[in-house]
Amino acid sequence: MNNDERSVLAVGGFGLGVVALAFAGFAISRSGNTSTAAAPGAPAAVSTTIDFTLTEFAITPNMLEVPPGNVTIQVHNGGLAVHNLAIASRNLTTRDLQPGETQTLELKNATVGDLPIQCNIPGHAASGMTGMIHVVAGAGATTDTAVTPTSMSYQQMDKAMTERALRFVNEPKSTFGGTRLEPIILADGTKEFDLTAKIVDWEVEPGKIVKAWTYNGMVPGPEIKVNVGDKVKVVLKNELPESTDIHFHGIRVPNAMDGVDPFTQDPVEPGKSFTYEFTALEASVGMYHSHHDAQQQIPNGLAGAFLIGDMPIPASLASKGITKVDQYVNMMLNDAGTIGLALNGKSFPATEPYTAKVGETMQVTYFNEGLMAHPMHMHQPVGWVIAKDGVPLAEPMAEDTILVAPGERYTVLYHFVDPGVWAWHCHILNHAEGPQGMFGMVTAVIVK
Ligand SMILES: [Cu+2]
Numbered sequence: 259m260n261n262d263e264r265s266v267l268a269v270g271g272f273g274l275g276v277v278a279l280a281f282a283g284f285a286i287s288r289s290g291n292t293s294t295a296a297a298p299g300a301p302a303a304v305s306t307t308i309d310f311t312l313t314e315f316a317i318t319p320n321m322l323e324v325p326p327g328n329v330t331i332q333v334h335n336g337g338l339a340v341h342n343l344a345i346a347s348r349n350l351t352t353r354d355l356q357p358g359e360t361q362t363l364e365l366k367n368a369t370v371g372d373l374p375i376q377c378n379i380p381g382h383a384a385s386g387m388t389g390m391i392h393v394v395a396g397a398g399a400t401t402d403t404a405v406t407p408t409s410m411s412y413q414q415m416d417k418a419m420t421e422r423a424l425r426f427v428n429e430p431k432s433t434f435g436g437t438r439l440e441p442i443i444l445a446d447g448t449k450e451f452d453l454t455a456k457i458v459d460w461e462v463e464p465g466k467i468v469k470a471w472t473y474n475g476m477v478p479g480p481e482i483k484v485n486v487g488d489k490v491k492v493v494l495k496n497e498l499p500e501s502t503d504i505h506f507h508g509i510r511v512p513n514a515m516d517g518v519d520p521f522t523q524d525p526v527e528p529g530k531s532f533t534y535e536f537t538a539l540e541a542s543v544g545m546y547h548s549h550h551d552a553q554q555q556i557p558n559g560l561a562g563a564f565l566i567g568d569m570p571i572p573a574s575l576a577s578k579g580i581t582k583v584d585q586y587v588n589m590m591l592n593d594a595g596t597i598g599l600a601l602n603g604k605s606f607p608a609t610e611p612y613t614a615k616v617g618e619t620m621q622v623t624y625f626n627e628g629l630m631a632h633p634m635h636m637h638q639p640v641g642w643v644i645a646k647d648g649v650p651l652a653e654p655m656a657e658d659t660i661l662v663a664p665g666e667r668y669t670v671l672y673h674f675v676d677p678g679v680w681a682w683h684c685h686i687l688n689h690a691e692g693p694q695g696m697f698g699m700v701t702a703v704i705v706k
Contacts, residue, residue, distance in 0.1 A: 305330065306329050308331055310331065310389070312337055312343060313631070313661050316387060317376075321390050321391075322389075324393055330363075330364060332361075335357055338655075341355055341377045341382065343377060344375065351378060368391075370395055375388065375390065376389070419695030422606070423695060425607040426611065426701075427611065427679075432464075433476070436563065438483060439480035441484075447488075451492050452493045453479065453493065454494075454497055455471070456498065458470055462596075463608045469558070469596050470558060471596075473562055477559040478588070478627075479546070481563045482563070483564075484566055489535075496532075497528070500555075503518065503549055504532075507547060507665065509544040510542070511536040512536060515534050519550060538566045541567030541648070542565070543623055545627065559603060569645055570650060571583065579673055583619050585618065588622075589602060590625045591628050591699065593689065606700035609701035612702070612704070613706065616676065616677055616706070617675075619674075620671070622669070622670045623668070623669045624662045624670070628664060629664060631663040632686060633662075634662055635683060635684070636682040637680040638675075638680045640658045641656070641657055642654040642656060643669070644671055646669075654671070676705065677706055679704050680704075
C-alpha cells in the first residue's frame with residue numbers, strides 16, 4: 259500500500275460505522291455457552307454447547323469442561339482428510355466427516371466424570387486425535403485456554419473496542435517488513451543477496467517497541483525471489499550477540515548449504531559471515547530462517563519468504579472469475595518471542611491494511627514461523643487453496659478458514675466480489691479479540 263492509498267483509507271468513506279458493521283458477528287461462532295431453562299417446580303436443566311475442530315492430527319480444543327446435563331457438541335472437520343469424533347463410553351459417534359463438514363451430536367444427561375473422545379479413523383487416535391470432556395459440577399463451558407475476565411461495563415468495552423479499531427484505519431503506519439530485496443548481479447550472472455542479522459527496535463503495536471532479531475532490520479526479513487535456474491548467493495553477516503545460521507526451508511539445496519550447524523556447517527559466530535551458494539533448481543514457496551537457538555531467534559523475527567518461480571493459476575478457477583493475479587501477499591504468522599501474536603511482524607492495530615477492487619484476485623501465501631497452528635480466516639470470499647508447501651494441488655480446494663501449522667505454507671487465491679472493510683484474522687479467538695477489542699493476529703482487506 260502506498261501513501262496515497264493509505265491517506266484515502268484514513269479520510270475516505272470507511273468511517274466508524276462501516277468498520278463496526280464489518281466486524282460485527284466476529285466472535286460468536288466458536289465460544290462455548292451454557293444456558294439454564296428452569297421448568298416450574300423442577301430443578302434447572304442445564305444445557306451446554308461446545309465445539310470441536312478436527313485436523314491432522316488433533317482435536318481442538320483437546321479438553322473441555324462442561325456441567326452435568328445435556329451437551330450439544332458441534333464437530334467440525336477443519337482438516338484435509340476424513341475424520342470423525344467418537345465418545346466410546348456413550349456409544350456416540352459422528353459419521354465420517356469430509357473436510358469442511360460439520361455435524362452436531364447430542365449428549366443427553368451427562369453425569370460427573372470423564373468422557374474420552376477420539377477420531378476412530380484407523381491410526382488417527384494414535385497420531386494425536388484424542389481428547390477429553392470433563393463433566394464437572396458447576397463448570398461453565400471453558401477451554402484449557404485462560405480467558406481474562408473483564409470488570410468493564412459493556413459501554414466501556416464498546417468504547418475501547420471502537421477506539422482500537424479506529425486506530426487501525428486512522429493512524430499512520432510505521433515501517434513494514436518483508437519488502438523484496440533486489441539482488442546484486444555478479445559477473446557470471448549469480449544473484450547475490452546480502453543479509454545482516456541484527457537486533458533493532460521494532461514497533462509491533464502503536465507505541466510498543468520491542469527488541470526484534472532481524473534480517474536487514476525488518477520483520478519479516480526481506481522477500482527473496484529468484485527464477486528457476488538462477489545461481490544464488492546469500493551472504494549472511496552476523497551482528498547478533500549469539501551464533502546463528504540460515505536454513506532454506508522448502509528449498510532444494512546441496513546438503514552443505516542446508517544451514518543446520520553443526521551438521522552441515524559451523525555456527526556463524528557473532529561478527530562472522532557465511533556465504534550460501536546454490537542453484538535454484540525447482541519452483542518453490544519456501545522460507546529462510548535461523549536454525550540455531552531457533553525457539554528464540556525465529557519468533558523474535560529471524561525469518562523471511564524465499565520464492566522461486568511463479569505459481570500457475572489452475573484453469574478450473576476461470577469459472578470462478580479467476581484468470582490472473584492482481585496482488586501478491588506474503589502473510590507470515592508469529593505467536594511468540596518478542597514479536598508475539600502478529601501478522602508480518604505487526605499486531606493489530608499496527609497491522610497492514612490491504613486494499614483491492616471488486617473483481618480483483620489476491621494471491622496470499624501463509625507462512626507459519628510460530629509455535630502454534632493458526633486457522634486463518636478472511637471474511638466474505640472463500641479462499642481457493644492452490645498449493646501446499648509450494649506444490650500445486652491437483653485441484654484447488656475451497657476453504658474459508660485455513661489451518662496453517664508451524665512450518666507450513668498454503669497458497670490461496672481470494673477473489674473479491676463485494677465492497678467493504680472485511681476483517682481477516684486468526685480464528686483462535688484469544689489470538690484476535692478480547693474485551694479491549696481486536697488485537698494480535700487481525701488485519702482487514704478494504705474492497706472498493
Ligand atoms: Cu492463531
